[in-house]
Amino acid sequence: MTEFEARLNECLEALSGGRWDLAECLRRNPEHAAELRPLLLAATVTARAYDVEPRPEFASAARERFLVATGQRLQEAMDVEPSPTFFAAARLRFLMAAQRMTRGERAATAQPRRVPVFGSPFRALASGTAALVMCLGLSTYTVASASAALPGDWQYPIKLQTERMRVALAFSDDAKRSVKLDIAEERVSEIEQLTHRGKIIGPGVLDRLVEQTQPLVDDAKDGGWDPGDATRLEQVSEKQQQALAEAAPRLAPAAQDRLSVAVDVSKSAQEVSKRILFFEDPQRPPAVLTPSVALTATPAPTQTPEPPPSVAPPSEAPSTPGSDATEPAAPETPVVAPTAEGIVISQAAAETRNNVKLYAVSVGNVQFLAPGSGDGWKLDGAPEKGVPALIKFSNKDDSSLIVINTLNGDMYWYISVNGRFDEVQMRIKKGDTVFVADRGVLRTAYGDASDTPWYVLESIGLIPPAPAPVSTATASP
Amino acid sequence: MTPMASFRNEVSGVEFPSFQAVSPDLERTTVDRARTGDQQALADIYDWYMPRVYRYVVARLGNAAEAEDLTEEVFLKMLGAIGGFRWREVPFSSWLFRIAHNCIATHYRRSAQRGGATSELSEDMVDHAPDVATAVEERITMDEVRRASQMLPDAQREVIALRFAVGLSIADTAKALGKREGNIKALQHKAVAKLQKMLIPNTDGTGTIRET
Numbered sequence: 001m002t003e004f005e006a007r008l009n010e011c012l013e014a015l016s017g018g019r020w021d022l023a024e025c026l027r028r029n030p031e032h033a034a035e036l037r038p039l040l041l042a043a044t045v046t047a048r049a050y051d052v053e054p055r056p057e058f059a060s061a062a063r064e065r066f067l068v069a070t071g072q073r074l075q076e077a078m079d080v081e082p083s084p085t086f087f088a089a090a091r092l093r094f095l096m097a098a099q100r101m102t103r104g105e106r107a108a109t110a111q112p113r114r115v116p117v118f119g120s121p122f123r124a125l126a127s128g129t130a131a132l133v134m135c136l137g138l139s140t141y142t143v144a145s146a147s148a149a150l151p152g153d154w155q156y157p158i159k160l161q162t163e164r165m166r167v168a169l170a171f172s173d174d175a176k177r178s179v180k181l182d183i184a185e186e187r188v189s190e191i192e193q194l195t196h197r198g199k200i201i202g203p204g205v206l207d208r209l210v211e212q213t214q215p216l217v218d219d220a221k222d223g224g225w226d227p228g229d230a231t232r233l234e235q236v237s238e239k240q241q242q243a244l245a246e247a248a249p250r251l252a253p254a255a256q257d258r259l260s261v262a263v264d265v266s267k268s269a270q271e272v273s274k275r276i277l278f279f280e281d282p283q284r285p286p287a288v289l290t291p292s293v294a295l296t297a298t299p300a301p302t303q304t305p306e307p308p309p310s311v312a313p314p315s316e317a318p319s320t321p322g323s324d325a326t327e328p329a330a331p332e333t334p335v336v337a338p339t340a341e342g343i344v345i346s347q348a349a350a351e352t353r354n355n356v357k358l359y360a361v362s363v364g365n366v367q368f369l370a371p372g373s374g375d376g377w378k379l380d381g382a383p384e385k386g387v388p389a390l391i392k393f394s395n396k397d398d399s400s401l402i403v404i405n406t407l408n409g410d411m412y413w414y415i416s417v418n419g420r421f422d423e424v425q426m427r428i429k430k431g432d433t434v435f436v437a438d439r440g441v442l443r444t445a446y447g448d449a450s451d452t453p454w455y456v457l458e459s460i461g462l463i464p465p466a467p468a469p470v471s472t473a474t475a476s477p
Numbered sequence: 478m479t480p481m482a483s484f485r486n487e488v489s490g491v492e493f494p495s496f497q498a499v500s501p502d503l504e505r506t507t508v509d510r511a512r513t514g515d516q517q518a519l520a521d522i523y524d525w526y527m528p529r530v531y532r533y534v535v536a537r538l539g540n541a542a543e544a545e546d547l548t549e550e551v552f553l554k555m556l557g558a559i560g561g562f563r564w565r566e567v568p569f570s571s572w573l574f575r576i577a578h579n580c581i582a583t584h585y586r587r588s589a590q591r592g593g594a595t596s597e598l599s600e601d602m603v604d605h606a607p608d609v610a611t612a613v614e615e616r617i618t619m620d621e622v623r624r625a626s627q628m629l630p631d632a633q634r635e636v637i638a639l640r641f642a643v644g645l646s647i648a649d650t651a652k653a654l655g656k657r658e659g660n661i662k663a664l665q666h667k668a669v670a671k672l673q674k675m676l677i678p679n680t681d682g683t684g685t686i687r688e689t
Contacts (some may be wrong), residue, residue: 005666008648012665015493016644022493042673043641044493049622050642051494054531058545066523066552070516161553204546217541394496 007032011040016047017356061446065157148188151205160208174229182231184212188236194250201251206258209240210265217265220272227276229358233410240266260341274445343382345370353455362404362463363391369459371452393456402453407458409434412451415446427455496644499525508569512559519559523552526570529643530577536638537581539627547584551577571652574639578653625675626668633668636661 011025021038053059147162149155163186166179187209194201216233219225225233244263251259342363349357351369358369364387366425371377376396382388387406394401399416411427424446427435437458442450499507504525508516530551534544554576562572626637639650647665651658 005662008666009662009668012669013646016496016640018493018495038673038677039669042676044674045622045676046626046637046669047494047641048492049620050532050536050638051533052535052639053528054545054548055541059527062545062549062552063523065549066527066556067516069522082541089513142578157549157553204543207587212586220600232540318596347586 004032004035008039011036012043015040017046061154065154068154069158069161111477126258150193150199151202151208152199173224173235177216177225177229180216180219181229181236181469184209184216184233184236185239187212188239188243191247192239195243195247199250201247201255203252203258206244206251206255206262210258210262211359213237213240213265213269217268217272220269221278225276230276233269237266237269237273238444241270254443257284267473287415342387343379354451356452356455358455358459361391363387364389365462366404366406366409367459367463368404368409370402370456370457375452377452395452400449400453402456404456404460409462411453411460413450415449426453427460494644496529499642504569505564508559508562508564511561512558519556522555526573527552530573532642533574533577533638534581536623536642537634538584539623543584547577547580551580554580567652568649570643570645571649574643574645574649574653575655578635589603622672622676625672628675629668629671633664633671636664637668637672640665 006197007029011029014020014025016020020028022037022044025040026037027118029036054062147159149159163179163183167176167183174450175451179434187205191205191209194205213236216223220233243264244259244266248259344362346360348359349372350360351358356371356375359372361368361370370393377393378396380392380394380401382391388463389406390403391406392401392403401414403412404410408429410429413424413426415422424437424442428435437454438452442454507518507521511522527548531544532553533549534547535541538544538547551573555573558576562569567575626634629637636650637653639645639653640647645653647658647661651661654661
């Protein structure tokens, strides 16, 4: 330390201690006065810049919250001979809080869960509550009522502290994860309630959502999650995005720039949970077998595919280049031989689901319903003769391809995701067991795009060795 | 006009804010009571330190709304940790501001993770202007000072916050930050020199501020 630094510090200590003023500093250090003066002035104005007081409202509310946290408030109430009305009111509040907790328990236990491995949120809350009561001297009433608090309520910091205690008390990584998921669900619920009540949503609300979701995303990326937790995270992220969209008009100006961050984190959560659900669970039948497989990597037909069928476009869907299953087949269609061994398609729609016309198709050993050109679908690569080993339908923008094994009814669906194709195993026969995709999982992963493949999947059936065609009219679908 | 030209250039007109310190004996007995869960003692500690913790957080963040949240967080953490406080390690103030320091560090880490920045100054803070007449003029000046200090390297800003916003001594600042006193003094010197260059660039050799 230099001599000058020592003098500077001596002056600063004396200034902050109120022993000297600036003039006195300079008088005592005449040899350094010129150099000291601007520095002391800068230090002084800096110190003055930070001589700020918290807003009185905040100071008062924060003190109240702190006193509640120390348990002093109730202690004082108990120590000073409370009036009978105080006891009555306190008892009523306690009972109401207890009732809310009981309702919370019922709601928690009534909520369906995909995998019954989660700890009871109420049990976790109860243990956290007990610990908080022991550690911080909070009253059970305070903690119980805090569990229903929303951002802005005076009990809210208690609620956050309770949550921290729950995480700290969880005995294993799995238990901690479960608690963190509970907490993430609670943050979503708070945003929903604030929006519902017409409250302005501040930046802290979104920050907390981000701060409590991001670690879950990071943890999920590290691996080791079971599908149950991944499902919960996926559900939470979906709710988050919905809640954020609804809350957007009610954001405080300071929270506006946080919204995109919150949405991004939520989308990351959705993405990582989907990856766990669909790519990392070999036991789950509706698996994406080879994510991001290019379309060209689809299983090759066992028979040489012919060029795309020339088409006689139906009048109602003239823009569809493929042949048409929606309408009666054009007689001049040269692709499919009009034999029982070929591809037999009904002339009229056999069924309409969700405005999608489905035509009965019979080919090889299988029969199923397929969408037609009226809904933008076409038959790809059908041979002129005989029964193809695989029958393929694609939609008009080639973003979706359905492939069915005509021998055993196995079905694959290729769906374009960010320019690549996911290969989704929709139906597969292993031994005597037929596995089919889970509707909910498909909807979660691919949304409405999975509807038509699902209709096809549901309709697949094996036909007897001597099948009776649905119709003798043939067409390229 | 230089940033500080509106500020008084009369040395005698600028007063260093004073920090009301609790007597060491009173602080010690109060903290000892608080460690055993005495709620009145905890309330006293809160009353003594809350404004200083708030100033520290404001000095580090420059954002009143976040400063409020973090100030509360510091005291909730203090509440959970005070049972483990030991006098032989550090003074209580150093210990408390180490908690505050950790809260700020965590906050910055989270902000960095989400790509956010917290440098927004707020109108909500209440300045202690010497009188109403100069309040508006000084308001601008004080914001300039806060902005300038936000531009300091983190280690220097930390020292400035503890020394000038909180009023900790060099020794207590060193203990709060886990550094040597000589190191703190050097950081303080560098920080003050940088602030002087940013805030009072037109200072002649005699230290007199020239109006521009």
